[in-house]
Amino acid sequence: xxxxxxxxxxxxxxxxxxxxxxxxxxxxxxxxxxxxxxxxxxxxxxxxxxxxxxxxxxxxxxxxxxxxxxxxxxxxxxxxxxxxxxxxxxxxxxxxxxxxxxxxxxxxxxxxxxxxxxxxxxxxxxxxxxxxxxxxxxxxxxxxxxxxxxxxxxxxxxxxxxxxxxxxxxxxxxxxxxxxxxxxxxxxxxxxxxxxxxxxxxxxxxxxxxxxxxxxxxxxxxxxxxxxxxxxxxxxx
Ligand code: APR
Numbered sequence: 702x703x704x705x706x707x708x709x710x711x712x713x714x715x716x717x718x719x720x721x722x723x724x725x726x727x728x729x730x731x732x733x734x735x736x737x738x739x740x741x742x743x744x745x746x747x748x749x750x751x752x753x754x755x756x757x758x759x760x761x762x763x764x765x766x767x768x769x770x771x772x773x774x775x776x777x778x779x780x781x782x783x784x785x786x787x788x789x790x791x792x793x794x795x796x797x798x799x800x801x802x803x804x805x806x807x808x809x810x811x812x813x814x815x816x817x818x819x820x821x822x823x824x825x826x827x828x829x830x831x832x833x834x835x836x837x838x839x840x841x842x843x844x845x846x847x848x849x850x851x852x853x854x855x856x857x858x859x860x861x862x863x864x865x866x867x868x869x870x871x872x873x874x875x876x877x878x879x880x881x882x883x884x885x886x887x888x889x890x891x892x893x894x895x896x897x898x899x900x901x902x903x904x905x906x907x908x909x910x911x912x913x914x915x916x917x918x919x920x921x922x923x924x925x926x927x928x929x930x931x932x933x934x935x936x937x938x
Pocket of ligand 1: 714715810
């Protein structure tokens with residue numbers, strides 16, 4: 702593999718699975734029992750704000766019961782050691798990457814521990830329950846909502862992600878089913894820009910055929926293995 706300087710790493714629910722955070726489409730996944738269109742859409746928020754707020758309150762509360770796992774810690778170690786550009790783009794709304802120590806991190810689908818004002822778009826760090834109609838500390842409007850990108854809404858910081866993909870030497874996807882765009886299309890963007898692409902996942906995903914290489918197994922095994930090799934190759938380069 703040519704000299705690797707700039708990394709873009711996409712993570713999905715699979716990296717948090719071994720921390721006990723349910724994935725979305727696996728057995729017992731988050732959406733089971735909760736019809737997606739009932740929960741994560743602007744219409745659901747308008748039709749039944751109490752249900753949507755309750756769903757995210759429960760997920761926010763569950764953060765206190767889980768810890769970052771080996772894969773999160775390995776990525777944080779890479780973040781600290783890597784001299785080139787590195788960006789972890791996570792689809793996850795949990796805070797496990799931060800708690801493991803990752804600094805160069807972007808939440809493209811939002812964060813459970815943040816509240817967004819539907820009027821002025823001010824973001825407020827938020828723990829605990831978020832009642833519908835809570836007042837925005839910036840503009841006073843009673844319009845705080847979960848700071849989560851709902852289906853049909855545009856993910857955050859897409860320009861920054863595209864810019865990182867445009868200069869990436871290696872794009873790595875960890876623990877995602879490749880079922881949801883635009884994240885599922887990042888491998889094709891990376892390839893278009895000339896990056897090498899690697900998938901680390903428990904099973905084949907919808908995008909597996911698009912990667913230069915796919916390794917199957919749990920993130921807690923594959924991620925540290927990949928990072929150890931990457932860092933040792935760099936030292937000998
Ligand atoms: N290690 C690695 N991969 C794993 C593990 C594990 N221990 N456990 C599960 N996986 C893999 C599964 O095989 C699956 O391919 O993680 C992937 C999880 O896929 P999804 O549940 O679809 O989650 P994700 O890809 O993150 O969903 C993307 O969809 O519903 C929306 O906004 C939501 O961000 C989410 C997006």
